[in-house]
Amino acid sequence: MCLAVPGELLEITDTNPITRRGKVSFGGIVKEINLAFVPEATVGDYVLVHIGFALSKIDEKEAKSIFSFIEDIGHLEELVEER
Amino acid sequence: MDDPFLKNLSCPISIEKYPNITLAHGGGGRMSDTLIRELFHSAFANEVILKHCDSAVVTLPRKNIAMTTDSYVVSPLFFPGGDIGKIAVHGTINDLAMSGARPLYISAAFILEEGFPIEKLWKIVLSMKQAADESEVQIIAGDTKVVDKGKCDGVFITTTGVGVIEHNLDISPKSIAVGDTILLSGDIGRHGIAIISAREELDMSSTIESDSAPLWAAVCEMLQAGINIHCLRDLTRGGLASALVEIAETSKLHFNVKEREIQVHEKVRGVSEFLGFDPLHIANEGRFIAIVAPKDSNKALEILRAYNAAANTIGHIDKKSPRRVTLETVVGTRRIVDMLSGEQLPRIC
Amino acid sequence: MKFVDEYRDATAARRISELIRAKTTKPWKIMEICGGQTHSIVRFGIGELLPQEITLVHGPGCPVCVTPIEVIDRALAIASLNNVIFCTFADMLRVPGTSGDLFSIKGRGGDIRFMYSPLEALAIAKANPDKEVVFFAVGFETTAPATAMTAFQAKTENLSNFSLLVSHVLVPPAIEAILCPKNSGIQGFLAAGHVCTVMGYAEYEPLAKKYGVPIVVTGFEPIDILSGIYLCVKQLEEGRAEVENQYSRSVKREGAREAQALVNQVFEPTMRKWRGIGGIDRSGLKFRPDYEKLDAEIRFNVSLIEREEDSLCISGSILQGFKKPFECPAFGTSCTPEHPLGATMVSSEGACSAYYKYRRDDRETAFAEA
Numbered sequence: 001m002c003l004a005v006p007g008e009l010l011e012i013t014d015t016n017p018i019t020r021r022g023k024v025s026f027g028g029i030v031k032e033i034n035l036a037f038v039p040e041a042t043v044g045d046y047v048l049v050h051i052g053f054a055l056s057k058i059d060e061k062e063a064k065s066i067f068s069f070i071e072d073i074g075h076l077e078e079l080v081e082e083r
Numbered sequence: 084m085d086d087p088f089l090k091n092l093s094c095p096i097s098i099e100k101y102p103n104i105t106l107a108h109g110g111g112g113r114m115s116d117t118l119i120r121e122l123f124h125s126a127f128a129n130e131v132i133l134k135h136c137d138s139a140v141v142t143l144p145r146k147n148i149a150m151t152t153d154s155y156v157v158s159p160l161f162f163p164g165g166d167i168g169k170i171a172v173h174g175t176i177n178d179l180a181m182s183g184a185r186p187l188y189i190s191a192a193f194i195l196e197e198g199f200p201i202e203k204l205w206k207i208v209l210s211m212k213q214a215a216d217e218s219e220v221q222i223i224a225g226d227t228k229v230v231d232k233g234k235c236d237g238v239f240i241t242t243t244g245v246g247v248i249e250h251n252l253d254i255s256p257k258s259i260a261v262g263d264t265i266l267l268s269g270d271i272g273r274h275g276i277a278i279i280s281a282r283e284e285l286d287m288s289s290t291i292e293s294d295s296a297p298l299w300a301a302v303c304e305m306l307q308a309g310i311n312i313h314c315l316r317d318l319t320r321g322g323l324a325s326a327l328v329e330i331a332e333t334s335k336l337h338f339n340v341k342e343r344e345i346q347v348h349e350k351v352r353g354v355s356e357f358l359g360f361d362p363l364h365i366a367n368e369g370r371f372i373a374i375v376a377p378k379d380s381n382k383a384l385e386i387l388r389a390y391n392a393a394a395n396t397i398g399h400i401d402k403k404s405p406r407r408v409t410l411e412t413v414v415g416t417r418r419i420v421d422m423l424s425g426e427q428l429p430r431i432c
Numbered sequence: 433m434k435f436v437d438e439y440r441d442a443t444a445a446r447r448i449s450e451l452i453r454a455k456t457t458k459p460w461k462i463m464e465i466c467g468g469q470t471h472s473i474v475r476f477g478i479g480e481l482l483p484q485e486i487t488l489v490h491g492p493g494c495p496v497c498v499t500p501i502e503v504i505d506r507a508l509a510i511a512s513l514n515n516v517i518f519c520t521f522a523d524m525l526r527v528p529g530t531s532g533d534l535f536s537i538k539g540r541g542g543d544i545r546f547m548y549s550p551l552e553a554l555a556i557a558k559a560n561p562d563k564e565v566v567f568f569a570v571g572f573e574t575t576a577p578a579t580a581m582t583a584f585q586a587k588t589e590n591l592s593n594f595s596l597l598v599s600h601v602l603v604p605p606a607i608e609a610i611l612c613p614k615n616s617g618i619q620g621f622l623a624a625g626h627v628c629t630v631m632g633y634a635e636y637e638p639l640a641k642k643y644g645v646p647i648v649v650t651g652f653e654p655i656d657i658l659s660g661i662y663l664c665v666k667q668l669e670e671g672r673a674e675v676e677n678q679y680s681r682s683v684k685r686e687g688a689r690e691a692q693a694l695v696n697q698v699f700e701p702t703m704r705k706w707r708g709i710g711g712i713d714r715s716g717l718k719f720r721p722d723y724e725k726l727d728a729e730i731r732f733n734v735s736l737i738e739r740e741e742d743s744l745c746i747s748g749s750i751l752q753g754f755k756k757p758f759e760c761p762a763f764g765t766s767c768t769p770e771h772p773l774g775a776t777m778v779s780s781e782g783a784c785s786a787y788y789k790y791r792r793d794d795r796e797t798a799f800a801e802a
Contacts, residue, residue: 002468002495002574002626003359003430004652006435018584027353027433029280031287034551037577037691046435048629048682049357051521052549053578055691056629056682058435063681066659067438070447073662352433358548361475414654415442416477421789425770428522429548 004050104199109229126208131223139223147248149184154241162281164292168207172214175244180299181315183254184246190224194239197232218297256333258313264380265398266373269391270346275366276354291350296369301390310383311376318367325422327408338408340398359430364423439653448658449481459485466624467494474786476654489753490783495570496523497775497782500705503599504529506734511537519553520568522546526778550582557594566728568597574626577691580698595728604635605715611643620664622650625679632687636675644673651679708748745774757787
């Protein structure tokens, strides 16, 4: 359910808290997106967009953690197997 | 329109007098005649059409001809990278080219909506002229009808094309054999995305241009290089998926294609992800697949790449059954490719 | 595309696949709640990367699929009215009601428009003051903030010709409804990452505890889904039942506070019927009294329309994990995407449609084995 896609916030065009809007790029295609629910997002951030609304700011650190997690558990399992 | 010749042409019909199409332009009387002579004939000007006969009389240099017809309805009429006139001519040239036929002549029938601005019609007609000239094709016959306002969406165009066959190959699904290579002439989905993003309701900026292009030159070069072409198919509304499934089903063979080898422009991907589209189902107007004997595949790819750097080998015909298309996904698994059922609509929730 | 492509990496996928295989010693039945995940699973062939012991069950997380037939009939009744511009998401156009769908009303001259965002319907209402503009709002917690914002703006701007037909549903009560019958056999859940982006996951903690099931908040890309399955299997194998968050790049435990606040201001929980499942207490949203003026059900007096569902369609059993699409006698024969009997065949997120599109092989294999 709920197709939501990450895009890069290029510019904030409306700063009123309720109608807060900005330009978001999806692979180079730019669309105006409502930013009312992500007051913390600033230009350069990636936001997760669903039907014209940004729902969250993507956490870059957490985004990478999944890959180090794969590596870590991978190593762990190998260690366990070696024993 | 970059051609300086075309830029300098202005609409010959006095705009002040008739800025818009009226029902009288389709009435078959003086107004119709003026429209045909001053607008269509002055744009398409060639010996045959200027004879102003009921039918165009031409000489065909060979015995085997190819003939095709297609209707064009598109909204909006003008979109990034083209307009309805350009795709009407390219589409017909491409249908002929897909039989390996050299396109020679095109006829065009116009259904015009009452009130349609003549200036816009002139732009469309010039665009057709330019597209025809680029592929050395002549527009030699035509027809015009006008319908009440609201009965059509501005302009509908039907084009019929005639071409000649200059080779001895049987370019059709039945020539396809196990082991053949599947080549794709460029990246996919640009036309569909150009149309979607030009529609007001999606309100997108920084769009991508349609891939509308004539395909005969590339096909001609492959034929001249002696490539053993088994089948050609241009990608249209149903996208790459429909074209592949259609020929797999007709040829009764199993096609194996690799998602990784299919090029998709970043912007096309952006919109696809965003609207929940599968790029394999998005419309194209200037791309084709070529199925060739394996020994010719490198040479064919070299020719295609000269026209479009994104051309690629995307798979091969690996076995007889099941009669369908299997896709090796980017994550290394396999799934069936199917035709689109109906129209691809944005998926949002 | 950043945050998309890296999560479709074949090497990483293979790697997690091996980890899952190494971890799995028993058969496990895991449900992905969300239709978006079902779509990814079939589109990317995730099943091939899992050991045979693991069965994925496709849950009721497709808002199109669970919208009850009577709500569709109410939509059709409103959309057929002369003075109405009826707006909705494209996904809803082909969902069959008792007689026909929104497309067929469009074909008869109804003014039906599909849009990407409900805010576009507000613009249409402003541009057409002499028409009644109705937005048909379906969706889960992810979509509710957008609907709430639309209602909020309509109320603030005092738009008198705009209303909403609301059929929003909530995930946690549905999970509980699935867990209640003992025979569902679902042992672990992948919770929907985008629902949790809005709502957080604190609500799932008592569920995991009460029913002893692991719940892993999971994203939508292949690597996300595989990692979610890995974490779920790991819990199952270790005998734990906790809530874990695989989708931490987007989901925080507390969720999106601003969005929740607006949803609470506009809506309150209510009983909702789920297509194929039936009524679930406090599983839907309805307008609070302050917003009732915007309720299209009241404005067009359609709340009396009630319908029973077609018994041919087994989508209820599919959505609850009792059956797979190819176990339905109508699948691919009398029910196809061109002529759907139920919503699970209409929506591209619907389990039946996804199976029809990408996994007919499974059905053939299943038949061959039988």
